[in-house]
Amino acid sequence: MKYLSPTVQFDTELLKKYDQPLPRYTSYPPATELRTDFNLFDHQQAIAALNQRSSPLSLYVHIPFCQSACYFCGCNVIVSNNRNVASSYLNYLIKEIHQTAAQLDSRKPVVQMHWGGGTPNYLTLEQVELLWRAIHDNFNFAPDAEISIEINPRYVDQPYIQALREIGFNRVSFGIQDFNPQVQAAVNRVQPEELLFGAMDWIRQAQFDSVNVDLIYGLPHQTLRTFEETIQKTVQLNPDRIAIFNFAYIPWLKPVQKNISEQALPSPQEKLDILQMAIAELTRSGYYYIGMDHFAKPDDELSVAQHNGQLKRNFQGYTTQPEAELLGFGLTSISMLHDAYFQNHKRLKDYYQAIDYRQPPVEKGINLHRDDVIRREIIMQLMCHFSLSKHTIETKYHLDFDDYFAVELADLRALADDGLVRIIANRIEVTPPGRLLIRNIAAVFDSYLRDRIIANFSRAI
Numbered sequence: 001m002k003y004l005s006p007t008v009q010f011d012t013e014l015l016k017k018y019d020q021p022l023p024r025y026t027s028y029p030p031a032t033e034l035r036t037d038f039n040l041f042d043h044q045q046a047i048a049a050l051n052q053r054s055s056p057l058s059l060y061v062h063i064p065f066c067q068s069a070c071y072f073c074g075c076n077v078i079v080s081n082n083r084n085v086a087s088s089y090l091n092y093l094i095k096e097i098h099q100t101a102a103q104l105d106s107r108k109p110v111v112q113m114h115w116g117g118g119t120p121n122y123l124t125l126e127q128v129e130l131l132w133r134a135i136h137d138n139f140n141f142a143p144d145a146e147i148s149i150e151i152n153p154r155y156v157d158q159p160y161i162q163a164l165r166e167i168g169f170n171r172v173s174f175g176i177q178d179f180n181p182q183v184q185a186a187v188n189r190v191q192p193e194e195l196l197f198g199a200m201d202w203i204r205q206a207q208f209d210s211v212n213v214d215l216i217y218g219l220p221h222q223t224l225r226t227f228e229e230t231i232q233k234t235v236q237l238n239p240d241r242i243a244i245f246n247f248a249y250i251p252w253l254k255p256v257q258k259n260i261s262e263q264a265l266p267s268p269q270e271k272l273d274i275l276q277m278a279i280a281e282l283t284r285s286g287y288y289y290i291g292m293d294h295f296a297k298p299d300d301e302l303s304v305a306q307h308n309g310q311l312k313r314n315f316q317g318y319t320t321q322p323e324a325e326l327l328g329f330g331l332t333s334i335s336m337l338h339d340a341y342f343q344n345h346k347r348l349k350d351y352y353q354a355i356d357y358r359q360p361p362v363e364k365g366i367n368l369h370r371d372d373v374i375r376r377e378i379i380m381q382l383m384c385h386f387s388l389s390k391h392t393i394e395t396k397y398h399l400d401f402d403d404y405f406a407v408e409l410a411d412l413r414a415l416a417d418d419g420l421v422r423i424i425a426n427r428i429e430v431t432p433p434g435r436l437l438i439r440n441i442a443a444v445f446d447s448y449l450r451d452r453i454i455a456n457f458s459r460a461i
Contacts, residue, residue, distance in 0.1 A: 004021060009274075009431070009433045009435075010433075011419075012421070014418060014419070015436060017222070018437050018440045020440075022449075024381055029343070033366055034343055034365050034366050035339060038362065042357060042365060043362055046342065046365075046367070047103050047289070048103075051085040051103075056108060056323060057111070057325060058112035058113070058326045059139065060315070060316065061114070061333070062076075062115050062118065062121060063089075063118045063123060064076060064118040064329065066078070066119045066120065066152075067081060067117055067119065067152075071189075071257060071259040071260050072216060072219060074189045075117070075334040076346060086123055087127075091408070092351065094130075094131065094351050095140055096361060097135060100327065100329070108140065109141070109145075110139045110145055111144075111324050112143060112147075112149075113135070113145065113146075113147045113329070114147075114149070114423070115169075119151060121156050122152045122155070125163050126177070128164070144426065146170065146321075147168055147171065148171035148173060149171075150173045151199075152175045153199035158201075158202045165206040165207065170208060170209045171209055172210075173214070174214070176196060176234060177214065177231060178215065178219055180226045180229070186219070188259070193381075196237070197237065200238075200239070210241065210301070211239040211240050212240065212241040213234060213243075214242075214245065214347065215243070217246060217275060218271050220266065222310060223266065223270065223274075223275060223438065227277070228277055240296065240300050241295065241297070241300060242294075244275075244282075244295070245293050246275075255259075265327050269459075275362070275436075279436075291318070292433065293387070305322075309385060313384060314336050332344055332346050338365065341366050341368070344361045350363065370397075374399075377393065382442050387430065389426065390402070390427065397458050405445070411444045415441060419431055420434030420440070
């Protein structure tokens with residue numbers, strides 16, 4: 001089945017006016033609200049509550065290691081060529097999986113699993129199989145579970161790709177960022193065009209169900225012309241999904257970015273021109289605009305889920321499993337349950353020590369209140385479907401929408417005056433110009449934002 005893509009209208013003046021640092025709303029409350037006073041009792045209560053619900057599970061497994069540093073990276077990674085660190089890490093990761101699974105209702109089906117990083121293919125195939133068996137020995141996977149892995153195409157060959165498929169992965173994702181050699185050199189991510197097309201050929205030959213590629217706009221030395229070539233080559237690759245992320249230049253938070261000269265970055269106007277071109281070219285090439293920075297083929301599961309009103313966001317981005325609760329394993333990984341979020345330690349020493357003491361390796365977390373849950377649903381509906389039914393919220397949470405959100409509706413009217421939303425009697429509709437500024441619209445309902453230092457977030461455009 002194929003569906004019509006939501007209309008997107010590019011208004012340069014509005015984009016400039018509303019371009020400010022904001023959360024990406026992969027969760028609400030955002031991960032910046034996790035606190036270190038989230039304790040062992042809170043974790044136990046969260047797991048006990050999870051066991052009482054009938055929701056399925058989504059698993060995230062974090063492999064933090066990389067062979068080399070990409071200068072644009074904002075992820076939590078450990079750069080090392082000492083492969084022995086992976087062996088020790090795997091031992092502790094498997095212990096964490098065993099310890100957590102022992103507390104869970106074993107009947108809960110796993111409908112999704114994603115291995116991210118870092119670089120999951122930093123692991124040898126023997127290590128991949130070891131971790132795979134440990135997870136499957138402890139969890140009950142649905143027959144049609146979506147099982148994905150991120151790879152760095154510079155460090156795989158055809159036998160490795162084929163083995164991943166035979167082990168059981170059915171989806172794969174890899175980063176392109178930019179095809180241009182000058183841009184690649186500037187961000188320390190040199191991967192020739194032939195290498196990228198070769199990796200895609202191996203993936204297709206292995207018959208993965210879906211392939212996602214990542215691009216980044218705003219990198220050093222990018223121009224409208226060079227990135228148009230990147231878009232054209234990406235379309236030739238023919239991936240099922242494409243994510244185009246805005247480069248967040250935050251060297252004060254991510255020291256590796258100090259290797260990038262600020263003078264080499266494209267101007268704000270050039271970035272807007274690049275974004276406009278990318279959206280136009282991808283939609284012209286038949287990709288469905290899912291929202292924010294994601295595109296998918298019309299018959300991809302993301303497109304179908306959005307059409308059916310079942311799209312959701314979690315810490316990995318858009319997802320097709322709206323009822324699943326996310327459990328994260330490994331260093332820095334985040335779990336996202338219905339009423340609690342918690343994140344593992346960021347330092348290996350702390351992560352290992354907690355597991356040695358047979359404690360959850362959790363550094364911080366947050367228990368959600370009723371108001372958080374209500375606002376989360378509103379923000380997710382707007383982010384995923386560009387539309388919100390007031391009546392649905394009123395019925396589900398037994399409240400008067402206009403009264404409960406009187407302050408927010410007043411703020412929203414300023415956005416309506418600029419043509420970003422339409423406030424109808426029973427609905428809030430995001431307009432075509434507003435779809436590129438959906439983070440600004442969602443932020444109206446963010447009760448934490450007024451007290452938050454917004455400079456820590458990436459800019460809206």
